[in-house]
Amino acid sequence: MADKDVDLFVIGAGSGGVRAARIAASYGARVMIAEEFRVGGTCVIRGCVPKKLLVYASRFAQDFEDAAGFGWTVPEKPTFSWPTLIANKDREIDRLEAAYVATLERWKVQIVRARAVIEDANTIRLSTGEKVRTKTILIATGGWPHMGPNIPGLEHVISSNEAFHLEDMPKRIVIQGGGYIAVEFACVFARLGSKVTLVYRGENILRGFDDDIREHLRLEMQARGIKVICGHTVDAVEKQGDAYLSKLSDGSTVAADKVMFAIGRRPNVMGIGCEALKMECHEHGGIEVDEFSRTSVPNVYAIGDVTNRVNLTPVAIREGHAFADTLYGGKPTTVDHHNVPTAVFSEPELGVIGLTEAQAREQFDTDVYKTSFRPLKATLSGRAGRVFMKLLVDASTNLVVGCHIAGPDAGEMIQLVAIAMKMKATKADFDGTMAVHPTMAEELVTMREKAATYKRGQA
Numbered sequence: 001m002a003d004k005d006v007d008l009f010v011i012g013a014g015s016g017g018v019r020a021a022r023i024a025a026s027y028g029a030r031v032m033i034a035e036e037f038r039v040g041g042t043c044v045i046r047g048c049v050p051k052k053l054l055v056y057a058s059r060f061a062q063d064f065e066d067a068a069g070f071g072w073t074v075p076e077k078p079t080f081s082w083p084t085l086i087a088n089k090d091r092e093i094d095r096l097e098a099a100y101v102a103t104l105e106r107w108k109v110q111i112v113r114a115r116a117v118i119e120d121a122n123t124i125r126l127s128t129g130e131k132v133r134t135k136t137i138l139i140a141t142g143g144w145p146h147m148g149p150n151i152p153g154l155e156h157v158i159s160s161n162e163a164f165h166l167e168d169m170p171k172r173i174v175i176q177g178g179g180y181i182a183v184e185f186a187c188v189f190a191r192l193g194s195k196v197t198l199v200y201r202g203e204n205i206l207r208g209f210d211d212d213i214r215e216h217l218r219l220e221m222q223a224r225g226i227k228v229i230c231g232h233t234v235d236a237v238e239k240q241g242d243a244y245l246s247k248l249s250d251g252s253t254v255a256a257d258k259v260m261f262a263i264g265r266r267p268n269v270m271g272i273g274c275e276a277l278k279m280e281c282h283e284h285g286g287i288e289v290d291e292f293s294r295t296s297v298p299n300v301y302a303i304g305d306v307t308n309r310v311n312l313t314p315v316a317i318r319e320g321h322a323f324a325d326t327l328y329g330g331k332p333t334t335v336d337h338h339n340v341p342t343a344v345f346s347e348p349e350l351g352v353i354g355l356t357e358a359q360a361r362e363q364f365d366t367d368v369y370k371t372s373f374r375p376l377k378a379t380l381s382g383r384a385g386r387v388f389m390k391l392l393v394d395a396s397t398n399l400v401v402g403c404h405i406a407g408p409d410a411g412e413m414i415q416l417v418a419i420a421m422k423m424k425a426t427k428a429d430f431d432g433t434m435a436v437h438p439t440m441a442e443e444l445v446t447m448r449e450k451a452a453t454y455k456r457g458q459a
Contacts, residue, residue, distance in 0.1 A: 005030075005132075005133045005134070005135075006030045006031060006032045006110070006132060006133075006134045006135070007024070007029040007030045007031065007134070007135050007136065007328075008020075008021070008024050008029050008030070008031045008032070008134065008135070008136045008137075008138060008327075008328075009031075009032050009033075009034070009116070009124050009132055009134035009136070009137050009138070010031065010032070010033040010034070010138045010140055011033075011034055011116045011118075011124070011137065011138070011139050011140060011141055011272060012033075012034070012035065012041065012139065012140035012141040012142060012268075012304075012306075013033050013034070013035035013039040013040070013041060013100070013104075013111070013140075014040065014041020014042055014043065014044075014140060014141075014142050014304065014316065015040075015041055015043050015044065015304075015313050015316050015317050015320075016041075016140045016142075016303045016304035016313075016316030016317055016319055016320040017033060017035075017041070017138065017140030017303075017304070017320060018033070018039070018040075018041075018100055018103070018104060018320075019316075019317045019320035019321050019324075020138055020140065020303065020319075020320030020321070020323050020324050021033045021104060021107075021109045021320075022103060022104060022107050022109065022324075023320070023321050023324035023325065023328075023329070024323075024324040024327070024328045025107040025108060025109050026107060026324075027324065027328035027329050028328070029324075029328045031107075031108075031109045031110065032109070032110040032111075032112060032132060032134070033104065033109055033110070033111055033112065034112040034113075034114055034115070034116035034124070034126065035111070035112070035113065036113070036114060036115040036116075036127070038097055039097050039100045039101050039104070039111065040093075040096060040097045040100050041142055042142050042143070042305075043313040044093065044096050044097065044100065045093055045097065046160070046161050046164050047160075047313070048313055049092075049093065049096065050089050050092075050093060050164050051160075051164075051181075051184060051185075051188075051345065052345060053085075053088075053089050053092065054085070054089070054164075054188045055184065055187075055188055055345045057080075057085050057188075057192065058187065058188045058189075058190075058191035058192050058347075059191065059347075060078075061078075061080075061191050061192065061193075062191065062383070064078050065381070065383075066377070066381035066382075066383060068381075069380040069381040069382055070380055070381070080192060080193065082166070082168060082169035082192070083167070083168075086164070086165065086166070089164070112126060114126040114127045114128050115127035116272070117271065117272055117273045118137060118139075118272060118273030118274070118276060118277060118300070119131065119273065119276065120276065120277070121137070121277060121297055121298075121299055121300060122134055122135065122137075122299070124137065125273075135299065136299050136300070136301065136327065137299065137300045137301070138300075138301045138302070138303065138320075138323065139272065139274075139287060139295075139300065139301070139302040139303075139306055140302070140303050140304050140306065140316070140320065141267075141268040141269070141272060141306050142267075142268050142304055142305045142306055142316075143265035143266060143267055143268055143305035143306065143308075143311060144265060144266055144268045145159035145160060145161060145261070145262070145264075145265055146263060146264045146265055146266045147159065147261050147263070148176075148261060148263050151234070151235055151236055151237070152235075152236040152237070152238075153236050153237030153238055153239065153244075154237065156237045156239055156244055156259060157237055157259045157260065157261050158258060158259070158260050158261075159260065159261060159262070160181050160185065160260070160262055162260075163185060163260055166258070169189070169192055169193070169194060170189070170194055170256065170257035170258040171193075171194060171195065171257055172194065172195045172196075172197075172243075172255065172256040172257050172258075173189050173194050173195070173196055173197070173256050173257065173258045173259070173260060174197045174199060174234065174244075174246045174254050174256040174258075174259045174260070175189075175196065175197070175198050175199070175259075175260045175261075175262060176198075176199045176200070176233065176234045176259075176260070176261045176262070176263055177198075177199075177200060177261060177262035177263045177264070178198070178200030178201075178202055178204075178205040178206060178207060178230075179205075179206065179207070179262065179263075179264065180206075180344055181262040181265075182198060182200070182205075182262035182263070183198070183205055183206060183217070183221075183344060183346045184344065184345050184346055185260065185262060186198045186221065186226055186346075187221065187224075187226070187345075187346045187347040190221075190224060190225055190226045190347075191224075191347060195225075195256075196225075196226045196227065197226075197227045197229065197246075197254050197256065198221070198226055198227065198228045198229065199229045199232055199233065199234055199246070199248060199254075200228070200229070200230050200231075200232075201230075201231065201232065201233045202230060202231070203230055203231060204218060204230055205217065205218050205221075205228065205230070206344070206350075208356075209350075209352060209356065209404075210352065210356040210357055210358075210390065210402070210404045211356070211357065211358065212357065212370065212388070212390055212404065213350060213352065213388060213390065213404045213405075213406055216372075216386075216388045216406050217344075217346055217348065217350060217406060218230075220347070220348055220385055220386075220406070221346070221347070223384065223385070224347060224385075229248070232248045232249045232250055233248065233249045234246045234247070234248060234249075234259070234261075235247050235248065235249050237259050240255070242257070243255055243256065243257055244256055244257070244258070244259050246259055265305065265311070266285055267281075267284075267285050267286040267287065267305060267306045267307070267308050268305070268306055269281065269285065269286075269287060269306060274287065277295075277297045277300065278296075279295050279296055279297055279300065280295065280296040282308065284308045285308060286305075286306060286307045286308025286309070287302040287306055287307050287308075288307075289301070289302050289303075289307050289309075291334045291335075292322075292323070292326050292332070292334060293307070293319055293322070293323050293335075301323055301327075303316055303319035303320050303323055304316030304319060304320070307319075309337055310337050310340050312340065312342060314340075315335070315337070315340060318335050319335050321333075322334065322335050339353055339354050339418065339421055339422065340353070341353040341414045341415060341417070341418035342414075343410060343411030343414060345411065348385060348387070348406045348407050348408065348410070349406070349407065349408060349409065349410040349411055350404075350405065350406050350410050350411075351403075351404075351405040351410035351411045351412075351413055351414025351415075351417075352402075352403065352404045352405070352414060353402070353403050353414055353417060353418050353421060354392065354400070354401050354402035354403060354421060355392055355401045355402040356392075356402060356404075357390070357392055357402070359402075360392045360394070360401055360402055361454045361456065361457070361458060362456070362457060363456065364394050364395065364396060364456050365394070365395035365396055365453070365454065365455050365456050366392060366393065366394065366395060366401075366453070366454045366456075367392075367393040367394075367395045367427070367450050367452075367453050368390070368391075368392060368393075368450065368451045368452045368453070368454070369390065369391040369392075369393065369427075369447040369448075369449070369450060369451060370388070370389065370390040370391070370447070370451045371388075371389050371390075371443055371447055372386050372387065372388045372389075373386060373387055373443070374386055374387075375387050375407065375408065375440055376438055377408075386407075387405075387406065387407030387408075387440055387443075388404075388405070388406040388407065389403075389404070389405050389406075389407075389443050389444060389447070390402070390403070390404040390405075391403055391427070391430070391444070391447060392404075393426075393427045395453065397426070398426040398427050398428055399424060399425070399426055399427075400420070400421055400425055400426065400427055400429075400430060401421075403417045403421070403444070405417075405444075407440055408440065409440075413440075413441050413444070416441075417444065430444060430445050430447075431445065431448065433445040
């Protein structure tokens with residue numbers, strides 16, 4: 001490929017970069033996108049999608065057990081094959097990558113399978129040795145697992161990247177971390193039969209989530225056999241034959257077949273040329289951008305996890321679309337990062353949007369509504385888990401400002417609650433909505449009794 005000019009060069013073919021490239025091309029821009037690994041990025045290749053497939057697999061264990069209470073007889077104890085699951089998962093990821101590639105090719109986006117480095121504001125250097133001149137650069141390189149300090153034995157530790165490609169399912173696993181990834185993998189492995197120990201340095205898992213839902217999930221995880229150790233860290237990992245001994249900060253040890261760290265992800269900015277442009281980065285390491293995703297360099301933009309704003313795939317996609325609309329569609333568009341719904345595919349599943357109770361009480365007088373109940377399905381299955389739901393309301397305006405759900409299909413429910421909150425729904429709107437019975441979701445519109453009312457700033 002000789003040196004050539006394009007209108008837009010996108011670095012990173014993840015969800016955000018692909019969306020930006022496709023929309024820009026649909027407006028007539030000449031677009032080139034570079035990806036050194038696989039088209040699809042973290043979410044499609046080694047994140048949300050394969051993770052959800054593993055979650056589905058893990059839930060069948062409970063389904064088989066629950067079926068007995070509904071009259072089903074499973075003649076023999078079901079058996080599970082980790083290699084079969086991983087092979088089937090890999091085939092689906094291959095299919096999705098091919099679909100992404102086909103979409104880009106259909107819109108005549110040039111795909112470069114190489115590493116791209118910014119040489120100056122209008123020049124990209126490829127790992128093939130070639131250079132590309134471009135009017136605009138979009139950085140969409142996402143994030144990368146952070147492995148923490150260089151403790152003894154860190155070379156024995158895997159990240160979520162490697163967890164998707166293990167040859168065998170570990171009978172015992174230690175997972176360090178307390179966020180989405182750590183909690184989700186802990187639940188997946190436990191449901192598939194592993195003995196799981198979760199180690200987290202904070203006082204409780206899922207920092208930043210509502211305190212009630214954090215506590216609810218931790219207790220439910222422990223009830224399902226996951227050992228949750230808070231207030232500690234893994235300070236060393238020692239290989240002992242085919243196993244590993246994790247030494248914790250209190251001096252105790254935990255033996256396991258695998259040790260996995262999921263202690264956070266960092267913006268993937270190293271080695272892509274940001275230094276050459278003296279591009280501004282904020283204190284958390286992400287590239288600093290304005291409301292239109294423009295960096296401190298006028299013709300260089302950045303979207304998705306590399307900016308460290310709201311690090312979720314749908315946000316990156318929305319940012320990529322808005323970027324293309326603004327620059328090539330003649331429709332200046334900003335992204336609303338307020339009230340972004342999210343789900344944690346733990347067991348039980350979580351769905352949340354808006355403020356936590358602590359945040360709400362700092363900002364205004366707050367009415368709190370919450371309920372916990374045993375779902376109808378559990379009455380015959382005999383399962384002990386409970387559903388938890390919570391609504392937070394601004395007492396002065398009656399606006400619903402937060403919703404927190406723990407239970408089956410919480411992720412599906414929170415997507416619909418998000419529409420209502422986007423439309424500025426009040427508690428009266430929720431109360432005036434007819435319930436669908438019998439469902440778990442009906443509790444969202446039948447909670448009438450306040451659990452508490454707090455004045456602004458009240459402890």
